[in-house]
Amino acid sequence: MFVAARAADSKSGEDTIILAVGEMLGITDAFVITSGRNPRQVRTIADEVELQVKEAGGSAPLRVEGLDDARWILMDYGDYLVHVFLDEAREFYDLEHLWAAAPRIPWMPVSTS
Numbered sequence: 676m677f678v679a680a681r682a683a684d685s686k687s688g689e690d691t692i693i694l695a696v697g698e699m700l701g702i703t704d705a706f707v708i709t710s711g712r713n714p715r716q717v718r719t720i721a722d723e724v725e726l727q728v729k730e731a732g733g734s735a736p737l738r739v740e741g742l743d744d745a746r747w748i749l750m751d752y753g754d755y756l757v758h759v760f761l762d763e764a765r766e767f768y769d770l771e772h773l774w775a776a777a778p779r780i781p782w783m784p785v786s787t788s
Contacts, residue, residue, distance in 0.1 A: 694780070707724075714744065746760070
């Protein structure tokens with residue numbers, strides 16, 4: 676999940692967070708949530724997440740939904756889910772509010788130096 680968050684950050688994913696939802700949800704351990712300004716950036720972020728997770732020795736996602744319109748791409752990695760939203764869709768669905776009781780997991784963004 677940390678590789679996925681850094682991959683999103685490397686493609687200018689906005690406000691990338693990781694939520695620990697395992698104790699509340701039971702079907703996955705965490706959500707990685709990020710967003711992009713337009714559908715092209717949303718697709719680019721999703722592609723980069725898949726690439727970097729594979730390069731780090733991870734597997735391909737079990738399932739990917741939402742590639743057609745790229746408003747909300749959901750990547751299922753089993754232990755964690757990656758949500759890549761178009762900014763407006765992220766605001767509308769507001770997963771951070773829905774899962775407000777889930778602790779945020781700190782992660783180190785890509786260095787900007």
